[in-house]
Amino acid sequence: MSLKLISIHKSYKEPSGENLPVLDVPEFELKTGEQAALVGSSGGGKTTLLNIISGITTPDSGQVLIDNVEITRLPEAARDRFRAERIGFVYQTFNLLPAFSAFENVLLGMSFARGRADRKHAKELLEKVGLGHRLSHRPGQLSVGEQQRVSIARALANRPSLMLADEPTASVDPANQDKILDLIQSMCREHNVSLLLVTHAPEIAQRFDRVVQLAEFNQVLQKT
């Protein structure tokens, strides 16, 4: 088992002082190497869920277990380190650092996880995503598709057990969407990394054996 969610609740306080529930997930499990798509429209709590899984946000209650480690019980600094070492994240807007080259963006995640970067591994990953010739280019010098490929290489840099992808093709042109998705799925398969991909597009979800509808997954949406 790579990921397990048990009774996750999250709500935000409204300006009026009332609590606004955004997430209620009774149970969810993702096996090692499994790939699943979580489908739903915006405002359904997808990003909050990914932030809770990665330990960026803490739930009001419930447990998040990754590789049998209950990260919800870890102190913040340990959660940060755990995230760096075990979780890869691919964002809709790539979130690359503009001052750093493609190669350095990949190294950066390694530095925070282990204190030192495996330059050879970083180079290999960039070569695998087809950017071996673009190592020293900065994000601003790369196309949108290339930027997303850098972020995929970065997400895999620390050999994670779980990859979270938040609308990874939303900013990419249709011609490149399939290439990006192929790359994410094949790289995760190759490295035996579990993948949870969040999308609002049913055609993207069709690529996955397991598709979870957010409306069924999040009890809050059923209640409203």
Next chain:
Amino acid sequence: MNLFNIALKSIRQRLLASSLTALSVALGVALMIAVLVANKIVTQSFDLQRIGYDLVVGPKGSELDLVLNTIFRITPPIENLPWRYYDEVKENKHIGVAIPIALGDSTEEGGFPILGTTVEYFDVEYAEGKRFQIHKDDSWPRGKWESVIGATVARVNGWKVGDEFQMVHGGQDDHVHEEKFKIVGILAPTGTPNDRTVFVNLTGFFAIAGHEKPVEEAIAREAEFFGETVEQVRAYHADDLKELAAHADHDHTGHDHAHHDHPTPSLQREVTAILVRMKEDPKRPTLAQSRAIEFAAQLREGFKAQAVNPIRPMQRLMNNLVGNVRMILLYLTAIIIVVSGISIFVSIYNSMSERKREIAIMRALGADRMQVFSIILTESIILCLIGGLVGILLGHGLIIAAAPIVTARTGLVIDPLIFEPLELTLIPIMIGLAALVGFIPGLTAYRTDVAENLSS
């Protein structure tokens, strides 16, 4: 990739803003260096603790003027002493060395002060354990029209041994004397006002047309100085007066040779001051000092002369005027440090709002709060250190550029490579300052909400 490299990247990303911040620090530090060095130069230049003389004897008046004129040669002499008085001082049983000096003229080229003296001047240490030195092929100015020049004079004017120069008469007329002095030696650098002084043989100095005091004026001056009648002075100088009358007749009878071929009579000679070293007794090391005090006290009662221990007026000047100026400069330095600090703070703090996303990305990649805090702090320290180092170089560059100008204009001798050990404290001060001003932006980074800024 360590935190230092990450901080360096952030600086490079905001190259213009970072450069301007570092530049403001550099200008602040350069100014601090200038203040510190100026303070050192002033302190060093007027530090007479190790001068080779016990007393400077000169006409009564301001003690400070006498010292600034005779030792530093930065003010013009006001009044002179009769040569007869020098003879008396020289014969004083407690006085070991008495060296006459005559000032007032300057070189036509460069405007360096000209000091007429005897070769004994060069036998006395100019600082503790330091004696004047010339090249082995050079010589001391024993001949009437011979001169040795300070190292700065030689460098600035490009003068060498064998060259000749004329001098400009002191005062308002700027009259150039016809007589020429020949350079026979160049002094090794001393780091004192001697470097920018031209030394000429005193006999030659007196022999210059216009340097001899008119007879009647000299008699009146001596009478006033010693409290005698004109007749008493005439009687004292009877031989000189007889000889002067004989020369006058001689010249009028058709032998038209220059008057200065004759030695200048004692009556017509004057000295600006007398540098005195008391006799020393190795068994009683304080004897010379007490004799100097005693001699100075005697002078205060009689004659129109004063004997000044050169250290004392300079100490008063340092404590009262220079001391206060120094304090103002040091306060100014402190303000500069604060202003530099504020500029770094403003620069980094202003960048924080646009960097929250970057910080959130780093946090999402696994950087903990302390790591992002350290990155901002490191950035602040790098900016401070780069600014500080550039400032030190800039400050010393300014000193190297300004040294000859200051020397030429004020007469203060400045070593262009002067280093103030206090400068070493600048580095830890800059690091401390950087840590202080980087703390609040660092705290902003520390508190950055990752989820909120990632989605922004």
